[in-house]
Amino acid sequence: MKLRLHLLIALLLSISGLQAQSDTLLLSYREYLGYVKEYHPLAKQAKLVLSNAEAELLKARGGFDPKIEVDYDQKQFKGDEYYDILNATFKVPTWYGIELKAGFEENEGIFLNPERNVPENGLYNAGLSVSVAQGLLIDERRAQLRQAKFFVEQSKQDQTLLVNELLYKASEAYFDWLQAYKQVLLQREFLGNAEQRFRGVRSSALLGDVAIIDTVEANIPVQNRSLLLEQARIALNNKRLALSNYLWISNNIPMEVREDVIPEETLEVTLTQTLGVSPLNTEEFDLTNHPKLLSLQYKGEALEVDRQFKANNLLPRIDLEFNALSSTPDRTETFNSNDYKFGINASFPLFLRKERGALRMAKFKIQDNEFEQELAQINIANKVEALQQELTSLRQQININEDMVNSYTQMLNAEIRKFSLGESSVFLINSREQKLVEARVKQIKLEQKYYSGFAKLFQALGITEVEL
Template sequence: MIRFYLLVLGVFFSGLSSAQNQPAAVEENVLSLNEFLAYVKEYHPVAKLANFEISSAQAELLKSRGAFDPQVMVDWKNKEFKGTEYYDVLNSTFKIPTWYGIEVKAGFEQNQGQFLNAENTVPDDGLYSAGVSVPIGQGLFINQRMADLRQAKIMQDLSQAQSDIRLNHLLSSAVMAYLDWYLANREVKLFDDFVGRAEVRFDGIKKSALSGNIPTIDTLEAGIIVQNRKLSLEQSNLKLIKSRLQLSNFLWFEDNIPLELDPFVIPEELSEGSLDPVLGTNFLQLENFVLEDHPKIKALDYKIDRLEVDRQLKAEMLKPQLDLEYNFINERVGQFENFNTNDYKAGLFFKLPLFLRKERGNLKLAKIKVNEARLDLDYESLQLQNKIQASRNEILSYNRQLSTFQSIVTDYASLLRAEERKFSFGESSVFLINSREVSLIDSRLKEIKVFEKLLKSKVELFNVLINDISLD
């Protein structure tokens, strides 16, 4: 598989070695959420599959319209045996199907031969005909070809709604992967900072111990702290690598080439409101949200429309089949002065099952399916309303929790600075500094976790607004 490293600054590509040779440019390689989603929508295979679904529906619509195409039919039969022409029969027809089951026909017959059936006898120059075939009973207002065309048109709209659901689900998953990558980066930065602090403190304590100002045992405790911080950093780096690879699953380029995210690419800095303009999840936009515009509600509406067409067709089957056909005939096409209304061909076809058990059973099943679909629509509408309200309450709660944790982090940072100042005067110990630092790290991690829940709750709200599919 061909792999590329993706470096983003106006979107350009570079190898890993060249990126390593340019450490000063690392901070410039920022992949923003908007750029990332643009790549997903443009090149991801699932996004292309959504377009194929629409194309397939358009092909089905074209196919169903074929039932209304004009038709030319030619039927020619000839038999000769031992120099005798038994018959030469030519019957050609031009037929135009119309919407309400009526068919307009025009034809030409020319038959000859010694053993020609008497009913096929026509003038030497042939016989022209023009007329209509009309279903008086079953099939006048709806028939199979009308139902197929209506359902194909509905299916086109349904495919668009399903395509939107598929694409939006892809975008929801992509945003989740981006958030995991962003939060893993934050954890790495957090532990990298505390590793640096622990190493500086260890160097200072070691120098003080060597000069005899503090007990040597303090260097052992300070060294253990350094190792613990490095262990936490390594665990965070592993989490970052996994999140980076997970994010790479959503990065593709032209010709279905998968991309791999370069280790030096970093996410943009996010705040509590960063996702709102991208996902449309601020509460002002929610006030203008129309439930009927939700892709899933649209899809259920289109499903009901399709079932309703099928119900109408099944109801039509209860009528008796009564088809009338009438054709004027003339020896010369276009010579209306010799036209005689008494020259015609006519026919009638009647059919009616006596008990209609099959037809009544099909209609009953069709009605049940329509009722089931309507109940499903009502249930999903109520569920969506409740999920939207639950998501709003969740976001408000996480906002309040985040504000509280930010205040706690500030207070713990003040306590740590005060403890370090006391230690510099010889009034504290490495144990107390480590205790304060552990409390600060724990509160910072909790702050990051709540921030993660806040952002992901907005993605969940976005998912409810456009998909209503549960995300892991």
């Protein structure tokens, strides 16, 4: 009777759980995401997307930079200077399609073309050139600059999507690590239970209170739990290394999570605070501000600019240029309409097949983008709703499974008391305990699915602003 009482106390103590180890280090979920968002190479690559767009914008603005052009040509033959021609021009493009010009021309030589004759001190000119049909409202330079501005805004949204995807995958790695860690704790706990039970049964067998064969039956769970614990340790090591792929510090130095580092075990409140997502309340999120939809919207704006440019190309090309001339530029009144140089350049393709084809393609691209926007909006809305329902269901499943765990625990405790009174067997205790283990394993998996659902909702909403 004393031996059975000893076994009862050992079994009751064994199912109370393991105490937290004092020699471990905690890597919280918030701290982990902070490292990922700040130092991970993919987060830095996402910043390059915006930097590249800003470089494209700078390049487009270069189309409106003032320009100096110098054309110098000289010919000497058998001691004679055939000609010496200098033509320097300063041009200032403007946003309205008008190009301002100022120039200086100095020509001399014995075989100089008569039209190049200028005063001895050179000839100055000041004027402008403008396109009065094609290029009046929009031209290639203005189109490229407007598109580059939209490209910058689109790149900001694309950067958000890249960071969002990175944080989602990093979160999944953390949840997998947490699940593997809990599996190790569980198998370690029940291995301890099985070992204590085996010692109690062996002591009883040596005193003749139970049959020797009962020690074999009591040792089988020890062997099985030892095997499961070793498998759980391998899985934990693999998940720990997978988690390490997301941990970096400054100067692009990778980090490896040590074996004595443990995850944060209870995450539901932390997830709500960190990700800013409530699975039961997503109405406050306006999907029209979703980065995917905004990216497609800015893309559509850029495509519309391209369509306007292509439509403008259907007009005839008529370029006008007017320059007032003077040999005394220090006297502005000498630049007048009496001395001038005027030119007109006109062209118009007869069939416009190239221009009409380009315009048609531009319209198709706009339609394609509109279809993509509509499809993306429906997909995002449906995905958010599905994840919200899934999280609600998982929360209910976790509550139900918690009740099952409590019930199996009560059944196991009752079986242990019956065993102490001689009304049960090791086989029944092992059976009760196996049901409890299965329920606890299921609980761990349900919690992992629930946390993963949080991350998926975070991803679906396109969120990157996390509370760290």
